[in-house]
Amino acid sequence: MIPELGNFALILALMLALVQAAFPLAGSLSGNRPWMRMGRPLAYGQLTFIAVAFVALTQAFLTSDFSVLYVAQNSNSLLPEIYKFSAVWGGHEGSLLLWVLFLAGWGAAVAALSRDLPLPVIARVLSVQGMIATGFLLFMLLTSNPFERLFPVPAEGRDLNPLLQDPGLAVHPPMLYMGYVGFSVAFAFAIAALIGGRLDAAWARWSRPWTTVAWVFLTIGIALGSWWAYYELGWGGWWFWDPVENASLMPWLIGTALLHSLAVTEKRGAFKSWTVLLAIFAFSLSLLGTFLVRSGVLTSVHAFATDPERGLFVLLFLCVVIGGSLALYAWRAPEVSEGGRFDLLSRESSLLANNLLFSAFTVLVLFGTLAPLIYEAFNWGKISVGFPWFNKMFLALSPFLALLLGIGPAARWKHDEPLRLLRLLWLALALSVVVLAATAARPALSEGHPWVPVGLALAAWVLLSHLTIVRDRLKNKGGWRALTADLRGNGRSFYGMITAHAGVAVFIVGVTMVSNFQLEEDVRMSPGSSYELAGYRFELIGVEKSKGPNYNADRGHFKVYRGERQIADLHPEKRSYLGGGMPMTEAAIDAGLLRDIYVSLGEPVGGGDWALRLYYKPYVRWIWLGAVLMAIGGLLAVSDPRYRTARARAAAPVGGATARA
Amino acid sequence: MSKSFRYLIPLILFAALAALLVFGLGNDPRKVPSPLIGKPAPTFSLPELTDPGRSVTDADLKGKISLVNVWASWCSSCRAEHQALMALSDIPDFQIVGLNWKDDATDASQVLRVTGNPYDMIAYDPDNTVGIDWGVYGAPETFVVDRNGIIRYKQIGPIDSKVWEKTLQPLVAKLKAEG
Numbered sequence: 051m052i053p054e055l056g057n058f059a060l061i062l063a064l065m066l067a068l069v070q071a072a073f074p075l076a077g078s079l080s081g082n083r084p085w086m087r088m089g090r091p092l093a094y095g096q097l098t099f100i101a102v103a104f105v106a107l108t109q110a111f112l113t114s115d116f117s118v119l120y121v122a123q124n125s126n127s128l129l130p131e132i133y134k135f136s137a138v139w140g141g142h143e144g145s146l147l148l149w150v151l152f153l154a155g156w157g158a159a160v161a162a163l164s165r166d167l168p169l170p171v172i173a174r175v176l177s178v179q180g181m182i183a184t185g186f187l188l189f190m191l192l193t194s195n196p197f198e199r200l201f202p203v204p205a206e207g208r209d210l211n212p213l214l215q216d217p218g219l220a221v222h223p224p225m226l227y228m229g230y231v232g233f234s235v236a237f238a239f240a241i242a243a244l245i246g247g248r249l250d251a252a253w254a255r256w257s258r259p260w261t262t263v264a265w266v267f268l269t270i271g272i273a274l275g276s277w278w279a280y281y282e283l284g285w286g287g288w289w290f291w292d293p294v295e296n297a298s299l300m301p302w303l304i305g306t307a308l309l310h311s312l313a314v315t316e317k318r319g320a321f322k323s324w325t326v327l328l329a330i331f332a333f334s335l336s337l338l339g340t341f342l343v344r345s346g347v348l349t350s351v352h353a354f355a356t357d358p359e360r361g362l363f364v365l366l367f368l369c370v371v372i373g374g375s376l377a378l379y380a381w382r383a384p385e386v387s388e389g390g391r392f393d394l395l396s397r398e399s400s401l402l403a404n405n406l407l408f409s410a411f412t413v414l415v416l417f418g419t420l421a422p423l424i425y426e427a428f429n430w431g432k433i434s435v436g437f438p439w440f441n442k443m444f445l446a447l448s449p450f451l452a453l454l455l456g457i458g459p460a461a462r463w464k465h466d467e468p469l470r471l472l473r474l475l476w477l478a479l480a481l482s483v484v485v486l487a488a489t490a491a492r493p494a495l496s497e498g499h500p501w502v503p504v505g506l507a508l509a510a511w512v513l514l515s516h517l518t519i520v521r522d523r524l525k526n527k528g529g530w531r532a533l534t535a536d537l538r539g540n541g542r543s544f545y546g547m548i549t550a551h552a553g554v555a556v557f558i559v560g561v562t563m564v565s566n567f568q569l570e571e572d573v574r575m576s577p578g579s580s581y582e583l584a585g586y587r588f589e590l591i592g593v594e595k596s597k598g599p600n601y602n603a604d605r606g607h608f609k610v611y612r613g614e615r616q617i618a619d620l621h622p623e624k625r626s627y628l629g630g631g632m633p634m635t636e637a638a639i640d641a642g643l644l645r646d647i648y649v650s651l652g653e654p655v656g657g658g659d660w661a662l663r664l665y666y667k668p669y670v671r672w673i674w675l676g677a678v679l680m681a682i683g684g685l686l687a688v689s690d691p692r693y694r695t696a697r698a699r700a701a702a703p704v705g706g707a708t709a710r711a
Numbered sequence: 712m713s714k715s716f717r718y719l720i721p722l723i724l725f726a727a728l729a730a731l732l733v734f735g736l737g738n739d740p741r742k743v744p745s746p747l748i749g750k751p752a753p754t755f756s757l758p759e760l761t762d763p764g765r766s767v768t769d770a771d772l773k774g775k776i777s778l779v780n781v782w783a784s785w786c787s788s789c790r791a792e793h794q795a796l797m798a799l800s801d802i803p804d805f806q807i808v809g810l811n812w813k814d815d816a817t818d819a820s821q822v823l824r825v826t827g828n829p830y831d832m833i834a835y836d837p838d839n840t841v842g843i844d845w846g847v848y849g850a851p852e853t854f855v856v857d858r859n860g861i862i863r864y865k866q867i868g869p870i871d872s873k874v875w876e877k878t879l880q881p882l883v884a885k886l887k888a889e890g
Contacts, residue, residue: 327721334725369729376722384715420728423735626785653813655838 053118056106057197063099063154064187066092070180074173078246086169089176093161096183097154104151107196108138116207119200120144126209128600128628136220137210142360143196145223149340150186152224152231153179160235160260167256174242175235182234185367193360209600212627212634218278226271226298230336232264233301236308237333240326241375244382249322254315257329259688261312265305266684272298273677281637286570286648286665288673291440296419297339300412304332307408310401318463320389320398323379324405330379334372335412340364393465400458407451414443445501452508452558455551456515460522474522478514485510497567505562512555516548542690550683557676563669570666572652576659584666586647587611593651593660601625603636606651606660610640622651622662646670746846747862752779752854753844757834760811760819767808767834772860776805776886778879779854780830780870781842783811784818786850792869793826799875800829804887809833812842812850855879857886 070092077085107120111134116122124141125134133140139148157179164172190196213219239257243249275298280288289295308328315325392398417424418440460474486507523544524532537545569584577592591607608620620638627634637650645668652661747753752769759765772779780796782789800807809830811819814837836842845854855864864882866874 323718330721365729365732368732372725373722373729376725380715380718380722383718420731420735423731427731427734653838 052106052109053115053197053199056103056110057195059099059102059106060187060191060195060197063096063103063150064184064191066096066099067180067183067187070096071177071184072180073177074180075177075245078170078173078177083169086173089173090161092180093154093157093176096180097151097158100147100151100154103197104138104147107144107147108135111135111138114207116205117199117201117203118196119198120196122200122204122207124207124210126207126600126628129207129210129215130599132217132220133210133215136214139223140210140214143190143194145227146186146190146194147196148224149227149231150183150190152227153183153186153234156231156235156260157183160238164256170246171242171248171253171256174245175238178238178241179234182238182371185371189360189363189367193363209627212601212625213282215600215627216278216282218274218282222271222274222278224271225267225274229264229266229268229271229305230298230301230339232260232267233305233329233333233336235260235264236329237375240329241378244326244375244378247382247385249326249386251316251319254312254325255693258309258312258316259693261305261308261329261332262684262688265302265309266681266688268298268302268305269677269681269684272302273674273681276677277674280670281639281648283635286568286637286650286663286667288564288670291418291437293419294339296415297335300415300419301332301335301339303408303412303415304328304335307405307412308332310404314398314401315389318390318392318398320392321402321405322389323383323386326383326386327379328405328409330372330375331412334368334375335416337364337368337371390464392463395461395466395468395471397458397461397463397466400454400461403454404451404458407447407454411443411447414447415440418443448558449504449508452512452554455554456511459547459551460515460519475515475518478511478518481514482507482511499566502562502566505558505566509555509558509562512558513552516551516555520545520548540691543687543692546683546685546687546690548683549686550680553676553679553681553683555676556672556679560669560672560674560676564667564673567668568666568670571664573662573664574655574659575662576657581664583664585612586617586666588649588664590660590662593654596623598625601627601634604651604654606638606649606662608638608649610647618647620647620649622649624651641671643671644669747854748865750862752856752860752862753841755834755841755844757836757841760809760816760833760835761823761828763816763835765832767832769860771832772808772856774858776858776883777808777856778805779808779810779845779856781810781812781845781847781850781852781854783814783850784822785814789851789869790822790826792851792871793822793829795870795872795875796829797827799870800831805883806831810841810845810847811835811837812847813837813839853879855882855886857889 070089073085074087074089074092077083077088107118109115110118110121111125112131114121114125114127114134116125120141120143124144125137129137137144139145157176160175160179161172164175167175236257239253239260243253272295275295276288279290279295280286308325311321311325311328314321390398456475456478457471460471486503489506490503520533521530523541524530524536527536571581571583573581575581575588575590577590580587580589582588587610589609589611591609593604593606596603596605603623603625606620606622608618608622609616610618610620618640620640622638623636625634625636635650635652637648639649640647645666648665648667650663650665652663655661752772754769756766756768759767771777778799780792782792796807807830809832811833814835816835816837819833819835834841839847851869853866853870854862855866857863863886864878866879868874870879
C-alpha cells in the first residue's frame with residue numbers, strides 16, 4: 051500500500067513539474083503575473099510530493115518489504131539498520147529518487163530565498179528547474195521505477211553491494227548529488243537570463259552564492275569519494291582517474307572556473323557570455339556524469355548499475371537539455387555587450403587565465419575519459435588511457451595554476467603595475483625560491499624526486515603570497531589585530547577565498563609528499579613474524595575467523611612498533627558477505643597528520659601464511675584536509691553579509707542597505 | 712557572420728560528442744581482446760578438483776574442441792552462468808573444462824553437488840598459478856580452444872543464451888567444420 055502511495059506521489063510530482071515548466075515561463079513572456087506567481091507554490095508542492103515518495107521508499111527499506119523489487123535487490127533482513135537506510139540510494143532507482151529529491155529541494159530553496167528577485171526572473175528560473183525535474187521524473191517512471199513490485203515475494207533480499215556497506219559511502223553520493231544538482235540552479239539562472247536577454251551584474255550576484263554552495267557540496271562529495279576509495283578498495287590509492295571519478299571531477303573543474311568567472315562578471319561586468327557558457331557546461335557535465343555512470347558506455351570499477359536502454363533515455367534528455375541550451379546560447383549570446391575592458395596585467399586577465407587552465411584541464415579529462423570510445427569509433431583499435439597519462443596532464447597544468455594563484459588575488463582590477471606587484475610579493479617569492487633550492491639541494495629532503503622541490507615551493511608560494519595579501523589588506527586597518535573584526539565585518543568572502551586557496555597549498559603538499567615518498571610492499575607473513583617498512587615494524591600476531599552481522603571474515607591482528615614502542619594495533623579484514631559476491635578487503639589504517647600506516651589483508655597462501663600489503667603514506671591526510679579547507683572557504687564566502695543586504699533591502703524598503711557602508 | 716558563428720561552436724562540439732555517445736551505446740566496452748588469441752594454450756598441469764589423484768594438463772585440450780570456463784564458488788555471476796553450462800553439457804561437439812580459480816575445494820565441490828556438474832574435467836587452481844598464464848582477471852571467463860590446442864576466443868563475463876546463440880555456437884560450428 052505504502053509503495054503505491056510513493057508511486058502515486060511521484061506521478062503527481064511529475065504533473066506539477068510539467069505545469070511548473072510551462073506556466074511561469076509562459077507568464078514571464080506574456081506578462082501574465084498570476085502565471086508567474088504559480089512558480090513558487092509549485093516548487094514547494096513538488097518538494098512535498100517527492101519527499102513523500104522518498105519517505106515511502108525509506109519505509110519499505112526499514113521494514114524490509116521485499117515485495118518491492120528494488121528493496122529485494124538492494125537490501126537484506128540481516129543488513130544493519132543504518133545501511134538499510136543508506137541502501138535507499140544504494141542502487142540506480144533510489145539514487146535517481148535522491149537526485150530528484152535534491153533537485154526539488156534546491157528548487158524550493160530558490161523559491162523561498164529569492165524574495166528580492168524580479169518576478170519574471172524567478173518565474174523563468176523555476177520553469178527551467180521544472181523542465182529538468184520533468185525529464186528526470188519521466189526517466190524514473192518510464193525506465194527505473196523504484197516502487198516496482200515483485201511477485202512472488204522472496205523470503206530474503208539480495209543484499210546491498212558490500213562495497214557500499216560503509217559509512218563513507220553512505221554519505222558520499224548525497225554530497226555529490228547535492229553538488230551535481232546544485233549546479234542546476236546556476237544553469238537555470240543562466241538560461242533565464244538568456245531567455246530574458248538580461249545578462250548583467252545583478253544576474254551574476256544572484257547566481258554566485260548558489261554556485262558556491264553547490265561547489266562546496268561537490269568538493270566535499272569528491273573528497274569523501276576519494277577517502278572512501280583509499281580505505282575501502284584496499285589499494286591504498288586516493289584517486290584512480292576512473293571514468294566515474296572523472297565524471298565528478300569535470301563539473302568540479304568547470305564549477306571552479308565558473309565561481310571565478312562569476313566574480314569578474316559581478317564586479318566588472320566582463321566575461322558575461324563566457325560565464326553563461328560555463329554555467330551551462332557545469333550542469334551539462336553533471337548530466338554527462340550521470341549518463342556515463344548509468345549507461346555502461348565506459349566500464350569502470352564503479353559500474354554498479356549499467357543498462358543501455360536507460361542510457362538511451364539519458365542521452366536523449368542530454369541532447370534536449372544541453373543541445374537546447376547551447377542553441378539558445380548561440381541565438382542570444384551575440385547580443386550581449388562585451389563589458390569592461392582590462393589590461394594584460396590585471397585581476398581580470400589572471401582570472402581569465404585561471405578559467406582557461408581549468409577549462410583546458412576539463413577538456414583533457416573529458417578526452418581521456420572518452421578516448422576508448424573515440425578510438426573505437428574511428429577504428430583505431432582499443433586503447434585505455436590510464437593513470438600515467440592523466441597524471442602527466444595534471445602535472446603539466448597544475449604548476450601554472452599554482453603560480454597564477456599567488457598573483458591573481460594580489461593584482462588589482464582593470465590595471466596593475468608590475469613594479470607594485472613585485473614590491474608586494476618579493477618576500478613570498480624569495481622564500482619560495484629558498485624552499486625550492488633547499489629541498490633540491492638536500493638529497494635527504496627530496497631523495498632525487500624532481501617534483502618534490504617544485505611541489506613544496508609552489509605550496510609555499512601559494513601560502514606565503516596569500517599571507518602577504520592578507521597583511522596588505524589589514525595594513526590600513528590596524529594590522530593583524532584587526533583580523534577578527536574584519537572577519538566579522540564585510541571581509542567574509544575575502545577570507546573565504548584566502549582559506550580555499552590555503553586549502554590548495556595544503557593539497558599540493560599532500561599530493562607531492564604521498565606521490566613521491568609513499569612506500570608499499572607485498573609481503574608473505576606467518577603468524578609471529580615481523581616485517582619492517584619505513585622505520586615501522588609490523589608484527590603479525592595472527593589471523594582468526596570472526597563473524598559480522600551479515601558476513602564472515604578473516605580478521606588479522608598486527609602490532610606496529612616504532613623502535614621498541616608499540617604505536618598501534620591494526621585489524622585488517624577480509625570479508626565474505628553472506629549475500630555472495632567477491633570477498634571484500636577492509637584495510638586497517640593508523641591515521642596521523644604526518645603519515646598513515648595501512649595494512650590490507652590478501653589471500654592465505656598456505657602453511658598458515660598470509661599475503662599482505664603494507665603501506666606507508668606520508669601526508670596523505672593533507673589531500674583531504676586541503677579539500678576541507680576549500681569547502682570551509684566556500685562556506686565563509688557565502689556567509690558574507692553582502693549577499694544578504696539585497697534581501698534586507700527588500701524586507702525594509704525604507705532606509706536602504708546601510709549594512710554595506 | 713563570423714562573430715555569430717563563434718557562438719555556435721559550443722553547439723557544434725556538443726553535436727560531435729553526442730554522436731560519439733550514440734555510437735558508444737551500441738558498443739560493449741568489455742570486449743578487451745586477449746593477447747593469447749591465435750596462440751597455443753599455455754602449458755599447465757593441475758590436480759583435478761573432484762579426483763585429486765588425477766591431473767588436468769594442456770594435453771587434455773588437444774583433439775577436441777574445448778570451452779575452458781574459469782569459475783569459483785564465491786562468484787555470483789558464475790552461479791548464474793552455471794545453468795547455461797548445464798544445458799550445454801549434453802552437446803557432444805565439445806568438452807567443457809573447468810578452471811576452478813582462487814577457490815576452496817570443499818566450497819567448490821559443494822556447489823557442484825547442489826547445482827550439478829557441467830564439466831568434463833576441472834583443473835583446481837586455488838593460488839592463481841595457471842590463471843596468471845592465461846591472463847584471467849576475473850571470473851567468469853571462458854576460452855574457446857580448438858582441436859589443435861589454439862585459443863580462438865575469450866568470453867569475458869557469464870555465458871547466457873544470448874552469448875551462446877550469437878557468438879559461441881557459430882564459433883563452435885566453424886571450428887567443427889575446420890576438421
